[in-house]
Amino acid sequence: MKYDPQKKLNRNTQRTLKAFSEAMFGLLGEKNFEKITVNELCARCDYPRATFYNYFDDKYDLVSYCWYQLGKDAHLDAAQTLPTNESLLAVFDEVYRLFTTHHDLLNRVVEHNPVDGLLINDFIHHFNRVMTQLFANSLLNHKTKTPIELMAQYYSNTVLLVLKWVFLSQHDVSLDTARGYLTELLTKPFLSEANN
């Protein structure tokens, strides 16, 4: 990404970024990410190749910008100041909501891209980074033997595991059920005996 989407961007730049990300979103719903070429993206939004490379390093760069855009309408910052337990569920709910909003898009994407392939991995990874940062903040005053960074990664991982299960592996369960899974995973002591 050669432009910082946080900064003020002039109208032209915004239009170009939007055009490319929409082209990408469109194509992602139609075919496998690996098969998408830069030429194709440019053809779809009618910009020359050089313009693409003016804004992005490569298609991976563009797709990560797409995730950034998609994630923008989630309001996660609020959760940052809550204690961990509340923060965790607040963030879970909010991302559940976000993914619900984009339910159709996600379904189309999954139709053409393997759930454990590069693209979906990258998608999950993007939210993982955001959430890890968040949880790390709300864990600051916890005292554990385990390093905070590792705990933050653990919580983020687990939240995303459930969300992936619901939205990407398409088990499409309700928010309540999903919450149930999450809390059972996090609270069930692993040393429990097999109850046979």
Add this chain to the structure above:
Amino acid sequence: MKYDPQKKLNRNTQRTLKAFSEAMFGLLGEKNFEKITVNELCARCDYPRATFYNYFDDKYDLVSYCWYQLGKDAHLDAAQTLPTNESLLAVFDEVYRLFTTHHDLLNRVVEHNPVDGLLINDFIHHFNRVMTQLFANSLLNHKTKTPIELMAQYYSNTVLLVLKWVFLSQHDVSLDTARGYLTELLTKPFLSEANN
């Protein structure tokens, strides 16, 4: 992968596979995976390009064969029949041991490849698949609201999170400390209040 490494392979095939995977391991310790080209791999082990494509679809295919090879000297199958709690730690120990064996290689790889980049992700992912399968088996007679497949993924994820922290993020703590992290993560009820 056009040949199944599980099947019997004639001497020639084995030699070729070995040559290519060694070339890959060598190059991975020298430069970034993205910069490695098929030509380079062929040059290093002195096989023509056509032979490479005879055995592998692309370099991603080769590298995943490399992970398979690397994982072969871990004896995980035994853990499959144990109850979950013992299985979990047995598998953890065994993979800890495996990664220790390849400590130098991993360090060299991490020097040239970002920890959250495509290559390392793929590496983790490979073991994630293997372990998820394993845990799914040892969870068969557990009764939980949460689907077994999801629980298996959760355990596998968490084990690998710690191992990644130790060996790929290079915090290099002892087996005991690492075990401590893992058990704290898995047993700590997430609803614990902030202890400030």
Add this chain to the structure above:
DNA sequence: TTTGTGGTTTTACAAGTGTCTAAATTTTGA
């Protein structure tokens, strides 16, 4: 209006990718 400046676009290029065909070579089995 002219000129300069910054960004966009054109065009060209040196690489790499993956596929294909036909020739060379090895393996196999009679």
Add this chain to the structure above:
DNA sequence: TCAAAATTTAGACACTTGTAAAACCACAAA
């Protein structure tokens, strides 16, 4: 041991990638 079958290799092809130099344009200041 020899010929048929299978595999490996060379070479070529169409295509993509990312970069770089030069032409081009719009818009502001003089």
